[in-house]
Amino acid sequence: MKTIKGPALFLAQYVSDEPPFNTLDGIAGWAASMGFKAVQVPSWDTRLIDLAKAAGDLGYCNEIKATLARHGLHISELSCHLQGQLVAVHPVYDTLFDGFAPKALHGDPDARQAWAVEQLKLAARASANLGLDAVGTFSGALLWPFLYPWPQRPPGLVEEGFDELARRWRPILDVFDTEGVDLCFEIHPGEDLHDGATFERFLEAVDHHPRCHILYDPSHLLLQQLDYLAFLDRYHARIRMFHVKDAEFNATASQGVYGGYTSWVERAGRFRSLGDGQVDFKGIFTRLAQYDFEGWAVIEWECALKHPEQGALEGARFVAEHIILVTDRAFDDFADAKTDQGANRALLGLGAVQADNACARHE
Template identity: 35%
Template sequence: EGIKQLLAKHDLQLKTISSHLIGQAVCDQIDERHKGILPDYIWGDGDPEGVRQRAAEELILTAKAAKKLGVNTVVGFTGSPIWHLLYAFPPFPESTIEEGYNDFASRFIPILDEYQKLGVRFALEVHPTEIAFDTLSARKALEALDHHPAFGFNYDPSHLGYQGVDYVDFIYEFSDRIFHVHMKDVYWSDTPKQVGVFGGHIPFGDPRRFWNFRSVGRGKINFEEIIRALNTIGYQGPLSIEWEDSAMNRDQGARESCEFTKRIDFEISTHAFDAFFSKD
């Protein structure tokens, strides 16, 4: 109730809540990196399976919290038991990938069943390091879950564009599964760079990288086509600005990204532009 009162005091609305870090631990291969992002009560003694089980339980509690707040969408990550096998050598059998999707399904279907009971949806942010990181892997994730009605996507074009994935087509491919939208931009170079699409072992913002996140409207994402696609599929949810730009002052970036988003968004037409020429 305190959160609701605080929001009302400032005339704010809450449309979704995030559980990225907890969700990451549900399917990941757990190691010391996770200790740095998880609460102590989730990390516990660090036993990998114990961490995964506690993360799954916390993700269900997150849905219950969302329900109490009047929110019907939780955005987050799933982690992945097979991301580390991307571009792998020596090669491995295709069955290994299928086992990874089966493991994901066995862990997430019980979570999603609880979400469905609560009337809450889980929106996976399609993103490198997750079980779904492009169009094909997103489709495989849905298939692994037998198209569970509580599972969909947080659409973020910045994680698709630099990979070479058709990020507008993604909207049409999963028109009934776009539960939430991030307005986030990214720039990728027109010419070869010292560090390629994998990002290497250098920090974000380094000019030697092939790609870097940028303030909304300053990268290469075609938001005009995104808005038109979202309107076409009937998306009615929020346009949530996720701002990352290592080279820019965040206060300026927040202001201009909000202004850009408001300017580029528009309501869908209720009739064809030439309808007035008809005699009917």
């Protein structure tokens, strides 16, 4: 078994134009002071990283690692969530998602998608240069407007949607394979990959690509009322990244999982800072240790109530307290009788093994 690495912090919710959050050096010093051991870097934020430069310049990558090392930090992974979202956008969301791309591409869905695909390929090369083995992303969505089966979906609509999604992602996955980096899709509402069933459908559509994996975030599963512990039992072989995020679901007489168009504060299901929600993290960390998860426990702070800096400080302690230092020996080793084959056969009431018989069994 392996001990999970952490705590780490996803920087997307913290980077800003105000010091110390406006430079990699500044935010790294702050994160280290909170107790973090690594940071997950949003690859679209040029205040932290020049993705194109990192994809082609090993010296620049070494500078990034050295900047973090001065504060005792590592990079856990790069995040390409915004670019991944733009790989597949239903036209109804074109205007809303234009903000994820450079202004020069606004209003041009084809150019925006081409940019996003290139960004992901750059992230694969940058990750290899940084010595990282996984990247997090969203899948994007062509089918999300048809999530609820009313009006009745025409035959073949879902199949065509997933076939197209696979056509768009397969060349990207191939680049990740060339670079030796896993691409981890966050299972998330708003994406075509939003639960186990949709991930399985996509995995089949890309022919079980060896680089197609999962970023596990239990908060999104709890808010959909999935069994997020059984999810680990079923999909652990494909889980390569982990966002530690809490949530709560309190159904009322007026709303359930759809939320009734209410704000985050008023929703029946809402994200909470670590320890303030309903997620069973003891069960999660136990299973991740059991299944030899090799990655980082990365806090993604999202809370409708608590200040982000309080969430970071409390979250770092929360994760540190939940990481299981796996044992290197069995608890009953003190009672080991240290028998050999002869003693074992004697305990079974059997005679010694005859040499000729033993040889015959192996012929």
